[in-house]
Amino acid sequence: MFARKIALLTVVSVLTAPLLVACSSDSGSNGSSEEITLYSGRGEYLVGSLFDQFTEETGIKVNARYGGSAELAAQMLEEGDKSPAQVYLSQDSGALGTVEGILATLPTSIVNLIPESYRAANDTWIGVTGRARVIAYDSETVTEGEVPTSVFDLTDEKWRGQVGIAPANASFQSFITAMRIAEGEEATRNWLEDLVANDVQKYEKNGLILDAVDSGQVELGLINHYYWFRKAAEVGEDSMRAQISFADPKDPLSLINVSGVGLLKKSQENPNAIAFVKWLMSKETQEWFANTTYEYPLLPAAEAAEGLPALDSLLGPDIDLAQLSDLPATLKLLQDVGLI
Amino acid sequence: MPSSPAPRTPRLLFWGAAAAASIAAIPLLYLVIRITGSGIDSILEVLSRGRTWETAGTSLGLAFTVIIASLAISYPTALILTRVHVPFPRSFFTLAVLPLAIPSYVAAYAWLAQFPAMSGFWAAALILTLVSFPYTFLPIIVSLRTSDHSLEQVARSLGRTPITAFLATSFRQSTPAAAAGSLLIGLYVLSDFGVVALFRVDTFTRVIYSTYRASFDKTSAAVLAGILVLLAIILISLERKARGRTLRYRPDRGVANSLSRLTSTRGIRSASVAWLTGLATTSLLIPTASLFILMSEGTRALDWGELTTAVINTVVVSFVGAVIAVGLALPIAALTSRFRNRKSAAIESLSYSGLALPGVVIGLSLVFLSINVFPAIYQSFFLLAFAYAVLFLPKSLGASRSAFESTPPVLEQVARSLGKKPMSAWMFTTGRLSLTGVAAGGLLVMLTSMKELPATLMLRPTGFETLATELWNRTELAAYGAAVPYALALIAVAAIPAFLLSKAILVTKSEEKRPTEISISA
Structure with missing residues (x-):
């Protein structure tokens, strides 16, 4: 009977489906039990080949689970002690800050590799790469000299409706936190209100702001520097209508934010997990980041990509990154002015 | 099913439907826990x-x-x-x-x-x-x-x-x-x-x-x-x-199915x-x-192996998800198509939770449930397929229900009177006549699951990539040129169930005396 055949076929295929998938996805463990489970807020397209290289060099397999940094953080908090994650690699320090409570203290030999300003005060995570906040501008309508160098110029009437920001994005929120610390609560609130009154344009993320500047939708956009370099690498530097400009080194606009890594508590002593973090901070890996993602290496011995201003020339506002974890007050402020 | 004019809900069917609906309502339960906490x-x-x-x-x-x-x-x-x-x-x-x-x-x-x-x-x-x-x-x-x-x-x-x-x-x-x-x-x-x-x-x-x-x-x-x-x-x-409260099945015979088409002018x-x-x-x-x-405009070469794996994974997991969704929807549809009362209405509403909530809420609720109650299936293939079923069950529910509704219950009553037991009477009449409609609902779940992203990212087995996650991998990094083959592959793969769906709806089985009404409606 037709109905019975369909039912039988369905049962058989449901039971065999996972086997089929197991065969199709490369899950061969090549006989070694040396492996780590990593929650990666950085995409596979970017770092997948890097992890393969780690496995090749050390024989330790990386079970990488990719997702948004914040979503993975929310997931780890929901999983609690039962989380399969051993290592957490995050796009931004904000997400690392919110999971500090479930992260282990890193060995001093690792944390001392990089300057104090790029790691957690309590040594639960360290920065892997640095990103500078920059202003992208439409080179067809704005000259480099006209681009504001101070955050306070952005609320000028001249830029009405012409500034793109990503208020829901972690890097923008870190910048606002930095501004609160550097310029004070009142000044930051006033500035945000002026910005809203000046018809600021809201986007979902940095990449979309850059696309908008590149297609002439807005004249200025606040983004991280490497978005420009990455897009230029994808479509060719000559076809970039958007250009970027670094702000005054002391202005909150020139904040250096970091991507970072931490170990989950139960993996504090896990040699494989520790080896992975050490390897991320090695000169070779740091320079791989510099040349592949155009971010700043944080290991002092590693060199940044050509064409970038030196990291220490972009001092950033006078604050330390650990203070950036005061995210709730920033969110409250952004909610109050109606940006998120 | 009883044939009296004021039918009493069969107990087994009611509890089956209630169980299926409570599975679908897991995300709601999670919200209640979070809100009351x-x-x-x-x-x-x-x-x-x-x-x-x-x-x-x-x-x-x-x-x-x-x-x-x-x-x-x-x-x-x-x-x-x-x-x-x-x-x-x-x-x-x-x-x-x-x-x-x-x-x-x-x-x-x-x-x-x-x-x-x-x-x-x-x-x-x-x-x-x-x-x-x-x-x-x-x-x-x-x-x-x-x-x-x-x-x-x-x-x-x-x-x-x-x-x-x-x-x-x-x-x-x-x-x-x-x-x-x-x-x-x-x-x-x-x-x-x-x-x-x-x-x-x-x-x-x-x-x-x-x-x-x-x-x-x-x-x-x-x-x-x-x-x-x-x-x-x-x-x-x-x-x-x-x-x-309209009952939608047509009279069994004597009705011309097709209205003569309008004598349309060339302008029309x-x-x-x-x-x-x-x-x-x-x-x-x-x-x-x-x-x-x-x-x-993209510059990076396409990895065909990766694309093929993603296609296979997408098809298989969404298929299994669709089968689970249909399985959960059947008792609810059987109940609500024949017994309209407050209880069945409540069961039906509960099962809609998945469709109204953002994927991230469904994802977190299943993380919460699975890791605390069924840690063995956490981040497994089945959990992901199950998540699709919870998310998209209403789509299958609607299709099955309207297929059942359009089958006159009298057929079933005749089968009962000929000595069939309730289950087999249902299978031989309503079940059989509704097969295409039920399958259409499954296709709809399948094609929607293929496109799902937020819950997939949270619940898939580590290392398991679908077309949607591969697409995300690339767009997340603004590698749009490299993302496009995956977007096109996703459209092409999802077009298959969409195409079958359109065929299922066009088909009018000749061996049946009346056309099967199929509807994807909820």
Whole structure:
């Protein structure tokens, strides 16, 4: 009977489906039990080949689970002690800050590799790469000299409706936190209100702001520097209508934010997990980041990509990154002015 | 099933349906746990924010706009395809179903790439309409094809004009189907994130996402999601009102199935062809052409092995998800198609939870449940398939229910009287006649699962990539050129169930005495 055949076929295929998938996805463990489970807020397209290289060099397999940094953080908090994650690699320090409570203290030999300003005060995570906040501008309508160098110029009437920001994005929120610390609560609130009154344009993320500047939708956009370099690498530097400009080194606009890594508590002593973090901070890996993602290496011995201003020339506002974890007050402020 | 005029609900069926509905309501349970675990102050704080209500208003407004626009597209299209002699009617029918295969975020991105100035409420409404109008088009055309045309002929013979006769009969008969499709669209719009994010509309779901994302403040996010559930309940009750208590099966015989097509003038015919072509162009051609243009701009070579693995994974996991969804939906559909009472209405409403909530809420709720209660299946293939079933069960439920509803219960009663046991009487009559309808619901779940992203990212086995996650991997890094082959592959793969769905609806089994009514409606 037709109905019975369909039912039988369905049962058989449901039971065999996972086997089929197991065969199709490369899950061969090549006989070694040396492996780590990593929650990666950085995409596979970017770092997948890097992890393969780690496995090749050390024989330790990386079970990488990719997702948004914040979503993975929310997931780890929901999983609690039962989380399969051993290592957490995050796009931004904000997400690392919110999971500090479930992260282990890193060995001093690792944390001392990089300057104090790029790691957690309590040594639960360290920065892997640095990103500078920059202003992208439409080179067809704005000259480099006209681009504001101070955050306070952005609320000028001249830029009405012409500034793109990503208020829901972690890097923008870190910048606002930095501004609160550097310029004070009142000044930051006033500035945000002026910005809203000046018809600021809201986007979902940095990449979309850059696309908008590149297609002439807005004249200025606040983004991280490497978005420009990455897009230029994808479509060719000559076809970039958007250009970027670094702000005054002391202005909150020139904040250096970091991507970072931490170990989950139960993996504090896990040699494989520790080896992975050490390897991320090695000169070779740091320079791989510099040349592949155009971010700043944080290991002092590693060199940044050509064409970038030196990291220490972009001092950033006078604050330390650990203070950036005061995210709730920033969110409250952004909610109050109606940006998120 | 009992054959008395006031049937009592069979206990086994009731509990089966209740069990299935409570599985579907897991995300709701999670929200209740999260909301009640917090102080009343934080709840009041969220409720007192002006922005909460402003964005809720935007979301509802967008939902209604998209519903109205979809109906405005669906009725003329369905009328043309049932009443006007146009060339290639079957191809045009399939073309009107295929937009189901295009993920809304891909459509939005493709349009934005060609028209970068697009933004705001109306742009979002346009794209959401173009990808979701088939949800009303399909049930409406099915209703127009199978509704009792003799009524319309009677109305004409009593002196009504063609238009008023249509409005008084066939149109009115189609309202439950249209309302059901509208509900699916409304719930989808409420939970959509991709389109509104790209077109920069501040909707409620965006606020929920940024709350989850930014502060890990689970309480306010859960309270916000709770409000979304309330908005969904408004839509569900409106739909129930529109559906009314009409029983929809047709008299068994003696009714001519097809109304003689309008003797259409050449003007009407060319206008119809222009309408159908324009619709296919905006809903299918523009987005896919835009993707091909984008692909030519990419620079990195395509890894065919990776693409093939992603295709296989996508097809297999969404298929299993669809099978589970159909399995869960069957008892609920069997119950609600025959026994309309308060209990069955409650069971039905509960099972809609998945569709109204954003994927991130469903994802977290299943993380919570699985890791605490069933740690063995955490981040397994089955958990992911199960998540799809919970998310999209209502789509399968609607299709199965309307298939059951259109089968007269008298067939079953005859089988019982011939000595069959209740289960086998049901299998031989209603079950068998509804097979195509049930399968159509499964196809719909399958094609929607293929496009799902947020819950997939959270629940898939580590290292398991689907087309949607591979697409995300690339767009997340603004590697749009490299993302396009995956977007096109996703559309191509999802087009298969969409195509089968359109075939399933066209087919009228000759060995059966009456056409099987199939509807994807909820």
